[in-house]
Amino acid sequence: xxxxxxxxxxxxxxxxxxxxxxxxxxxxxxxxxxxxxxxxxxxxxxxxxxxxxxxxxxxxxxxxxxxxxxxxxxxxxxxxxxxxxxxxxxxxxxxxxxxxxxxxxxxxxxxxxxxxxxxxxxxxxxxxxxxxxxxxxxxxxxxxxxxxxxxxxxxxxxxxxxxxxxxxxxxxxxxxxxxxxxxxxxxxxxxxxxxxxxxxxxxxxxxxxxxxxxxxxxxxxxxxxxxxxxxxxxxxxxxxxxxxxxxxxxxxxxxxxxxxxxxxxx
Amino acid sequence: xxxxxxxxxxxxxxxxxxxxxxxxxxxxxxxxxxxxxxxxxxxxxxxxxxxxxxxxxxxxxxxxxxxxxxxxxxxxxxxxxxxxxxxxxxxxxxxxxxxxxxxxxxxxxxxxxxxxxxxxxxxxxxxxxxxxxxxxxxxxxxxxxxxxxxxxxxxxxxxxxxxxxxxxxxxxxxxxxxxxxxxxxxxxxxxxxxxxxxxxxxxxxxxxxxxxxxxxxxxxxxxxxxxxxxxxxxxxxxxxxxxxxxxxxxxxxxxxxxxxxxxxxxxxxxxxxxxxxxxxxxxxxxxxxxxxxxxxxxxxxxxxxxxxxxxxxxxxxxxxxxxxxxxxxxxxxxxxxxxxxxx
Ligand SMILES: Nc1ncnc2c1ncn2[C@@H]1O[C@H](COP(=O)(O)OP(=O)(O)O)[C@@H](O)[C@H]1O
Ligand SMILES: [Mg+2]
Numbered sequence: 001x002x003x004x005x006x007x008x009x010x011x012x013x014x015x016x017x018x019x020x021x022x023x024x025x026x027x028x029x030x031x032x033x034x035x036x037x038x039x040x041x042x043x044x045x046x047x048x049x050x051x052x053x054x055x056x057x058x059x060x061x062x063x064x065x066x067x068x069x070x071x072x073x074x075x076x077x078x079x080x081x082x083x084x085x086x087x088x089x090x091x092x093x094x095x096x097x098x099x100x101x102x103x104x105x106x107x108x109x110x111x112x113x114x115x116x117x118x119x120x121x122x123x124x125x126x127x128x129x130x131x132x133x134x135x136x137x138x139x140x141x142x143x144x145x146x147x148x149x150x151x152x153x154x155x156x157x158x159x160x161x162x163x164x165x166x167x168x169x170x171x172x173x174x175x176x177x178x179x180x181x182x183x184x185x186x187x188x189x190x191x192x193x194x195x196x197x198x199x200x201x202x203x204x205x206x207x208x209x210x211x212x213x214x215x216x217x218x219x220x221x222x223x224x225x226x227x228x229x230x231x232x233x234x235x236x237x238x239x240x241x242x243x244x245x246x247x248x249x250x251x252x253x254x255x256x257x258x259x260x261x262x263x264x265x266x
Numbered sequence: 267x268x269x270x271x272x273x274x275x276x277x278x279x280x281x282x283x284x285x286x287x288x289x290x291x292x293x294x295x296x297x298x299x300x301x302x303x304x305x306x307x308x309x310x311x312x313x314x315x316x317x318x319x320x321x322x323x324x325x326x327x328x329x330x331x332x333x334x335x336x337x338x339x340x341x342x343x344x345x346x347x348x349x350x351x352x353x354x355x356x357x358x359x360x361x362x363x364x365x366x367x368x369x370x371x372x373x374x375x376x377x378x379x380x381x382x383x384x385x386x387x388x389x390x391x392x393x394x395x396x397x398x399x400x401x402x403x404x405x406x407x408x409x410x411x412x413x414x415x416x417x418x419x420x421x422x423x424x425x426x427x428x429x430x431x432x433x434x435x436x437x438x439x440x441x442x443x444x445x446x447x448x449x450x451x452x453x454x455x456x457x458x459x460x461x462x463x464x465x466x467x468x469x470x471x472x473x474x475x476x477x478x479x480x481x482x483x484x485x486x487x488x489x490x491x492x493x494x495x496x497x498x499x500x501x502x503x504x505x506x507x508x509x510x511x512x513x514x515x516x517x518x519x520x521x522x523x524x525x526x527x528x529x530x531x532x533x534x535x536x537x538x539x540x541x542x543x544x545x546x547x548x549x550x551x552x553x554x555x556x557x558x559x560x561x562x563x564x565x566x567x568x569x570x571x572x573x574x575x576x577x578x579x580x581x582x583x584x585x586x587x588x589x590x591x592x593x594x595x596x597x598x599x600x601x602x603x604x605x606x607x608x609x
Contacts, residue, residue, distance in 0.1 A: 006403055013400030017386065017393070024388035024429070086383025089349055090445070094401035095372035101401065258351045261300050261344075 010096045014104025022112065033119065040120050098254060099156065099247040106155035114148045135218035139228055143215050146235045147208025153242030154204065157249070204238035207231045290453050290484040291323035291346060295355035298341050298508075315341040317508040318355065323486060328479045330499030331488045334607055338508040339488035340379075343457045346486070347377045360453060373402065376446035380458035384442050385430050391441050392417070392426040395448055402449035409448065416444040420474060436467030443474055453484045460494060472498060492603040506607040519602050526605065528595040529566040529575050535587045537562040543581045550574060561590060571596075 082088045091101060134140045211231035213220050226234075296319040302311045316338045323329040331339050344350035346359055348368045357364045359371050378384075386394055395416065399409035417426045420440035430438060439459060446454060456475065460468035475498055478485060489495055495502045496516045504512040504519070512519055533540065537555060541564055545553040552567040568574045571594040582589050 009400050009403060009406075013397050017389065017397045020389045020393060021386060085386065086379075086381070087386060089344075089379065090377070090384045090398070091401070093347055093349055093372055093377050094398070095369040096401055096403065255351075258349065261298075261350055 007096075007100050010100040011104040011107070014101045015108045016104075018105045018108040019112075022108070033116070037120070037123065040123060092254065097247070097250070099243075099250045102156050102246075102250070103152070103243075106152045109155060110148050110152045113151065114144060117144070134216045135220075136215045140212060140215035143208060143211035143228065143232055143235075146232050146239070147205055147212060150204030150208050150235050150239040150242065153239045153246065156246035157242055202238070204235050204242065207238065208235040211235065288324060289322045289358075290325045290327075290360055291321065291329075291358070291486060293319050293321050293342075293346075293355065293357045295320065296342070296345065296352050296357055297354045298338070298345060298350065299353045314508050316345075316352075319505070319508070319510055321503050321510070321513065323484065325484050326482060327501065328475070328485045328487065328499050330495040330502040331486065331505060332490060332492060332495045332502055332603060333488075333505040334490055336507075337490075337505045337607075339490075339505065340457055341508075342505075343377070343455045343486070343488060347375060347455050348372060373449065374451055374453060376449070376451035376454045378443050378446045378454065378456045378459050380439070380461035382435070382438065382462075385438060385445065387431040388429060390427050390429055391422055391433065391437075391444075394430060394441065395426075395444055398445050399448040404449050412450070413444075413448065416447050419447075419477065420444045421470065434467070436463050436470060439463060439467065439471055440474065443471070451483070454478060454486070456485060456487045458488055458490065460489065460491070468494075492598075492600045496599045504603060504606050511606045516599055520597060520599055522602060522606075526567055526597045526601055527569060527571040528597075529568060529571050529578065530593045530595065531564040531566070531575075531578060531582070532558075532561050532590045532592070533564060533582060533587050534561055534590060537564060537587055539585050540564065540578075540582050540587050543585070544574075544578050547574060547577055 082091055092098065094101075208231070211228050214228040214231065296316055297314070298316040300313040300315055301309045302313060304310045319338070319342060321329075321331075331342060333339055341350065345352050345357055346364060348359075348364050348371055351365060360374055362371050364371060386397070389397075392413065395413045396409060399406075399413060404412070414423075414426075417423055420443055422437060422440060422444070425433070425437065430441065433441065443456075443459065459475070460471050463471065472494065475485065475487065479498075487495070487498060499516065501513065501515055502519060503510055512522060514522070541553050541555045544550060544564070544566055547568075549570045550566055550568045554565045556563045556565070564578075566574055566578065575592060575594060579589060579592070
């Protein structure tokens, strides 16, 4: 009987393996806990004169940066990890499309990133006494979730680049900072030149992060002049587009790598 | 099937794949070229890794490809296991075209690469096997039973819950074989599975390969150890620089180098006249002599060992040279191999 490879089975297995790999390396503490913590600390020092909502804005910025860092890094690294671990060929020789394997990894990385974000908020609340309540906890949870999804999707797009070339690591390292800026994680988008702003609008997390802030801070005037529901809807649409693009690209990438004989390079 | 119109005898097997009646692997003029590019992507040079390989492997056969480093063994395995596209020519695995039926082929083949590669070192052996079971879509109810059996088969029982990084080189290689078996493939590609192992570790792997053969798997094994191919394989393809230089049963390959049967004579006395007379015998290809303490060793290369030895004895006694000992050395497969790949 021919085996039907179940997508959910593959995504789940891949996610679990990535999590196991993650916890097996004690260094995970550094990017996941220490780095976001330091980001928050710096943000709080920068905004030391302000109070209330603006402080929360700063803390959210730190937290989101934690998410971004681990997602962009993690999804890129989890593929290049396969390259130097020598598991690229074994992974690709399985009869399941690569997108499902990558998706499992990226979901784990983003999950881990959003746990960082919550960790940051908890530090902010408990230690620095930033704010006391979220304006709308339910919408906050919903917008965090879709942001998380769009981060996953973005991660899969990056993963394609990684598989394609051994120069991929260089590309993800370089993309991280512009992404912080373009998504308005660090500065409000309004401060950016127009063409960078245009890029910002096409990135799902930009909308998601704005939605998170709108849900968290009652008095927050969004970087994007839309209601939170529009933000969430657009985030979802962009996310779906990302995933669709990813899976198409991935098939293409695999073909090119097979033609060039670069699958096993490390 | 559209893809297989060139084949005459095709039937559909239980898995829905079309299948040649006789061969589980068939390549036709298989070529693979690598472009070596410089930093800017310009093509610097080309490597012909395979220049027109033709092999056919029967169902249930244990077929060996032997060749020195860089001969094209891994390239062949990668093409057959759908990980690399041929530059030209065609390859059919289980009756399916390697460039089209990727997933259907992958479900039915198992691939083992030699060396440290292919495992997740930070997790346990068991977790590795369960992960790959999921990747191959093996139902959990099946893998729960099969995985312990595989662990048993490769002799890792009791160690399956340790992290792979704690395994010895040999244990890793055995786990790697188990990994390739999680979906119970009917055809196995083993690419230098004993490379870098100590003799005991290599023997364990050869034992497992014999077991796989007994279990009815078709196997393509590559190696650069001739004795290994001799011990395991029913037929051996010798390749060198991307070309097939011989394809035969081990006994047939040995026959091809019959002329390097070596007759060795240990003699006392002045042997120069003897050597030159022997070298004039019709079936002798070469004669070497070497002083060794009080005696001289004469080595004679010939396809007809026993006949030449008789004639040499006569020549020696005619020249009053005493033979202390004599022997005939049949060529080993190693000799055959070395000669073929050096030519
Ligand atoms: N990805 C690659 N790019 C360029 N050349 C390659 C690549 N892979 C293999 N080669 C070259 O192709 C030839 C055959 O390699 P390979 O199939 O790995 O040989 P073997 O496995 O028999 O040692 C060698 O000359 C090798 O250097
Ligand atoms: Mg090789």
